[in-house]
Amino acid sequence: MIADTSPWAAFGILTAAALMFLLVLHAVTMAIGHRIGRYNVVDVSWGLGFVGISWLALILGPGDATRRWLLAALVTVWGLRLSWHMYQKSAGKGEDPRYTEMLERSGGTEIGIVARKIFATQGISQWFVSLPIQVSAVVDATAGVWTIVLVAGVVLWLLGFTFEAVGDAQLRRFKADPANKGKIMDRGLWSWTRHPNYFGDSSVWWGVWLIAASSWPGVLTVLSPVAMTYFLVFATGARLLEESMSKRPGYPEYQQRTSYFLPRPPRAGSESTP
Structure with missing residues (x-):
């Protein structure tokens, strides 16, 4: 826990730690994807990224302990189930058509393109969507x-x-x-x-x-669930799946x-x- 700091200073330390964690997570995930020849392995790290951030918030946050434990528990249950599901879904199979199409539109599978279009995008998205967890970890009790x-x-x-x-x-x-x-x-x-x-x-x-x-000020993080819903409905989720399933x-x-x-x-x- 970060002691003797203002909430916003504590938030700065926590969010920096979250960004560093995501950088390492996606660097490792990209290396694994490059080695096995498919980058849909990033879907496995999607849930794990949020789990890691929730535990950083629990450990580093100076805010209400009950809410930090609650969010860490809920996000961990959700994230581990999702990551295990994605691992089972993709193990032993080829690349996800969504990523194949995305990379083809972006100019190929050069490592710089892969890093920017898939892993950097996912990492930034995870950081932004997780802002409610981060802000909640540094404020007082409900x-x-x-x-x-x-x-x-x-x-x-x-x-x-x-x-x-x-x-x-x-x-x-x-x-x-x-x-x-x-x-x-x-x-x-x-x-x-x-x-x-x-x-x-x-x-x-x-x-x-x-x-x-x-x-x-947790209410101010409303754009985080808005962004998640946008991803799921219009960006990389339902819309792309509908295009292939139709x-x-x-x-x-x-x-x-x-x-x-x-x-x-x-x-x-x-x-x-x-």
């Missing part, structure tokens, strides 16, 4: 009515985590059944939204923001009857599609 905001944040995190974890598990079981080969997953949560994992991820980070916003038989029909992002009851005729 009191009075603001405790309701903190509780609401925990509830929203739980909703998001459940959506993301259950959605991933449902898709994994669906793909493991040979009878579903060539079919579109449109069951369970996937009949309510085409991207339950991305919706859950977004909800998790809005929950984290609410926990941080329960003490001033070419598969049955997916355009699935798009017509199932919500894009926000969950809602499936429209009529949402039976499984070959």
